[in-house]
Amino acid sequence: MINIDRTVEGKVVVTTVKGRLDSSSSHKLDEFLAEVPGDGSVILLDFAELTYISSAGLRVVLKATKLARSSGLTLAVCGLIPQVHEVFDVSGFSTMIPIHQSREAALAALT
Amino acid sequence: MSRKPSNILYSVDEKPPLGTLLILGVQHATLSLLFLVYPLVAAAEAGLSFGDTQILITSCIIFMGLATIIECWPKPGAGMLLVQIPNMAHLPLAVQSMSAGGPAVYATMNLIAAVSQLSLTRFMGVLRAVFPPEICGVAVTMLGVALAEPALRRAFGLSHDAAAYIDPMHPLVSFVALAIIIVLAIFSRGLLRLFAVAIGAAVGWALAAFVGIAPEPADTFSALPYVDLPHLGWPGLAFSWALVPAAVLTGIISAVDMIGTVVSMQRLDDADWRRADMAQAGRAIQANSVADMGAAVTGGFASASSSASIGVAFATGTTAWRVGAVAGALILLAAFSPRLIGALTIIPPPVIGAILIYAAAFLIVAGMELILSRRLSDRRIFTVGLAVMAGLAVAILPQLVESTPHWMQPILESPLSVSTGVAVVLNLFFRIGISQIASQRVTEGENAFTVTTEFLERQGDVWGARRDVIAAAIPVVAEGVEMLLDTGVAQGELEMRARFDENNFDVSLLYKGDPISIPTHRPAPEDLLGDAEAVARFVGYMLSKRADRLVLGKEGERQVLNMRFEH
Numbered sequence: 001m002i003n004i005d006r007t008v009e010g011k012v013v014v015t016t017v018k019g020r021l022d023s024s025s026s027h028k029l030d031e032f033l034a035e036v037p038g039d040g041s042v043i044l045l046d047f048a049e050l051t052y053i054s055s056a057g058l059r060v061v062l063k064a065t066k067l068a069r070s071s072g073l074t075l076a077v078c079g080l081i082p083q084v085h086e087v088f089d090v091s092g093f094s095t096m097i098p099i100h101q102s103r104e105a106a107l108a109a110l111t
Numbered sequence: 112m113s114r115k116p117s118n119i120l121y122s123v124d125e126k127p128p129l130g131t132l133l134i135l136g137v138q139h140a141t142l143s144l145l146f147l148v149y150p151l152v153a154a155a156e157a158g159l160s161f162g163d164t165q166i167l168i169t170s171c172i173i174f175m176g177l178a179t180i181i182e183c184w185p186k187p188g189a190g191m192l193l194v195q196i197p198n199m200a201h202l203p204l205a206v207q208s209m210s211a212g213g214p215a216v217y218a219t220m221n222l223i224a225a226v227s228q229l230s231l232t233r234f235m236g237v238l239r240a241v242f243p244p245e246i247c248g249v250a251v252t253m254l255g256v257a258l259a260e261p262a263l264r265r266a267f268g269l270s271h272d273a274a275a276y277i278d279p280m281h282p283l284v285s286f287v288a289l290a291i292i293i294v295l296a297i298f299s300r301g302l303l304r305l306f307a308v309a310i311g312a313a314v315g316w317a318l319a320a321f322v323g324i325a326p327e328p329a330d331t332f333s334a335l336p337y338v339d340l341p342h343l344g345w346p347g348l349a350f351s352w353a354l355v356p357a358a359v360l361t362g363i364i365s366a367v368d369m370i371g372t373v374v375s376m377q378r379l380d381d382a383d384w385r386r387a388d389m390a391q392a393g394r395a396i397q398a399n400s401v402a403d404m405g406a407a408v409t410g411g412f413a414s415a416s417s418s419a420s421i422g423v424a425f426a427t428g429t430t431a432w433r434v435g436a437v438a439g440a441l442i443l444l445a446a447f448s449p450r451l452i453g454a455l456t457i458i459p460p461p462v463i464g465a466i467l468i469y470a471a472a473f474l475i476v477a478g479m480e481l482i483l484s485r486r487l488s489d490r491r492i493f494t495v496g497l498a499v500m501a502g503l504a505v506a507i508l509p510q511l512v513e514s515t516p517h518w519m520q521p522i523l524e525s526p527l528s529v530s531t532g533v534a535v536v537l538n539l540f541f542r543i544g545i546s547q548i549a550s551q552r553v554t555e556g557e558n559a560f561t562v563t564t565e566f567l568e569r570q571g572d573v574w575g576a577r578r579d580v581i582a583a584a585i586p587v588v589a590e591g592v593e594m595l596l597d598t599g600v601a602q603g604e605l606e607m608r609a610r611f612d613e614n615n616f617d618v619s620l621l622y623k624g625d626p627i628s629i630p631t632h633r634p635a636p637e638d639l640l641g642d643a644e645a646v647a648r649f650v651g652y653m654l655s656k657r658a659d660r661l662v663l664g665k666e667g668e669r670q671v672l673n674m675r676f677e678h
Contacts (some may be wrong), residue, residue: 001558020560022558022559022560022589022593023559023593023597024558052560052586052589054559054560054586054589054590054593054594055590055593055594055639055646055649055650055653056593056597058636058639059639059640059646062636062637062639062640063640083586086657087586087653087657090633090653090656090657091633091636091649091653092633092635092636093636096636
């Protein structure tokens with residue numbers, strides 16, 4: 001249902017999430033994001049292949065954002081498909097978290 | 112309010128400049144008058160005198176023009192670009208009745224056909240259920256398929272003689288004209304696109320003259336006056352019981368044909384087309400029926416809106432009703448010029464074939480698009496597939512039709528009417544046993560998204576709901592289900608109940624537990640980290656924004672959270 005990968009591109013730690021992020025899968029991402037990268041890094045959540053996100057998924061993203069901020073890090077997301085983008089807009093997350101159109105655009109802006 | 116598609120320059124209510132109106136009106140009127148070949152063939156087959164033929168043609172032109180103007184005018188007409196042509200469906204009825212008893216019998220049968228057509232408009236509300244989008248799609252596709260035979264026959268210069276020799280000049284002329292129309296329609300802008308059909312036809316005609324296949328004008332052509340008052344006549348009324356079934360069926364075929372062209376034009380003009388506006392189709396059929404009655408009592412041939420003109424509208428990117436009104440006025444004026452009508456009857460057939468191929472290609476694909484706009488269950492797949500097969504059967508196996516009783520042949524030799532008839536009957540038959548309400552129990556521990564997807568897609572297939580509506584509803588409903596069960600607001604389980612009525616797709620979540628509240632202002636995202644009530648309030652707000660309507664209620668002991676998705 002969900003596939004999570006992590007890659008490091010310069011100082012950006014990219015977490016790629018594929019599949020659906022709901023109550024049955026969000027704990028996996030929660031555990032993944034509990035590990036905060038070193039100082040000065042940027043956390044980028046690549047959601048290009050995320051097909052669905054429920055409030056449980058949003059909760060994990062919100063927790064990760066708060067954790068990153070408290071550690072002095074930046075968290076951004078990229079590649080939202082229209083249906084997921086709508087959820088970010090309606091929930092107010094798009095005003096709280098920087099959203100980039102694609103991974104390339106995010107890396108260009110964050111490095 | 113419809114949304115203008117990107118390939119349309121002037122949509123239905125837009126006002127093109129006067130010059131453009133005239134350019135487009137002339138193209139539509141010219142194409143329309145080319146089909147005078149149908150009453151000419153009927154007159155020749157029935158052995159009508161020169162005088163009666165003249166009346167048959169003149170009256171047909173006048174009422175084609177009047178019907179076009181009325182149909183295009185917003186009220187009492189349909190308010191859309193519909194251009195009349197002589198009604199091909201009347202050809203067998205006209206030949207049989209004029210052969211049996213001259214123009215008087217045809218006048219009576221024409222009246223009966225018009226009345227049967229008009230009577231159908233009393234049931235347009237019911238017809239909406241009979242003509243869901245996939246059935247309209249079958250009718251539109253078969254309109255295109257029905258054009259294929261006359262189009263290809265003209266393009267290749269084939270006669271009805273099976274052993275006919277193909278002169279390569281005919282397909283050459285046809286394909287040059289077709290290529291020009293397509294290239295101008297796709298790659299050009301402005302005037303060139305508006306002239307696409309006229310330029311293609313003119314080049315094709317010139318090429319036909321150059322290679323020596325343009326028809327020579329008849330000896331009588333030079334004797335025809337440029338301007339003359341039209342001659343109409345009262346043909347009298349004579350009755351033939353044997354022809355009544357054919358007349359009634361011809362009226363029904365004409366109405367189905369009209370619905371097909373109206374739906375095609377609605378679809379062409381609206382990027383967000385969802386379903387047939389049957390009231391608009393009804394007004395078009397009423398105008399057509401009244402015009403047919405006028406033609407009947409003045410000795411004329413019946414007319415119907417042209418599917419070929421939809422091809423011209425597509426090629427020129429213009430669906431403005433004013434273009435049709437101008438075309439109607441020009442058709443009416445043409446009745447005053449016997450010489451002009453005479454000239455139009457000698458346009459090379461391969462050129463007409465090219466225009467018809469263009470229109471047929473568009474209609475076939477437009478119909479497929481309509482068919483696939485809805486989710487297709489096995490029942491619907493077979494409804495569409497068997498209906499198309501039935502139409503193709505009579506198109507490619509004419510001996511099947513010839514083996515049926517004479518009175519049935521007029522309806523059976525039309526692939527359009529056979530396909531549409533089979534589709535309507537199968538659609539009604541397969542609706543047996545389908546309830547418009549379905550429900551699914553969801554328990555704690557089940558995956559909300561998976562259960563919701565399977566349930567809504569299954570019901571969407573059964574009901575023939577729009578793909579995009581089901582796709583939009585799934586994540587919203589799944590979110591509601593997940594929230595209610597995960598937060599414990601619903602006690603262990605809930606019932607997901609879906610209801611479909613063509614205009615709306617409603618999904619209700621019924622559960623035992625406390626009602627949730629729906630805030631009018633967006634709660635802070637931090638609420639997602641709060642208690643069950645805070646999460647439920649946050650999700651409730653999101654559902655209220657993502658569904659077209661969210662209503663909370665109660666049914667017995669259970670709370671009801673109803674989400675409406677407009678269909």
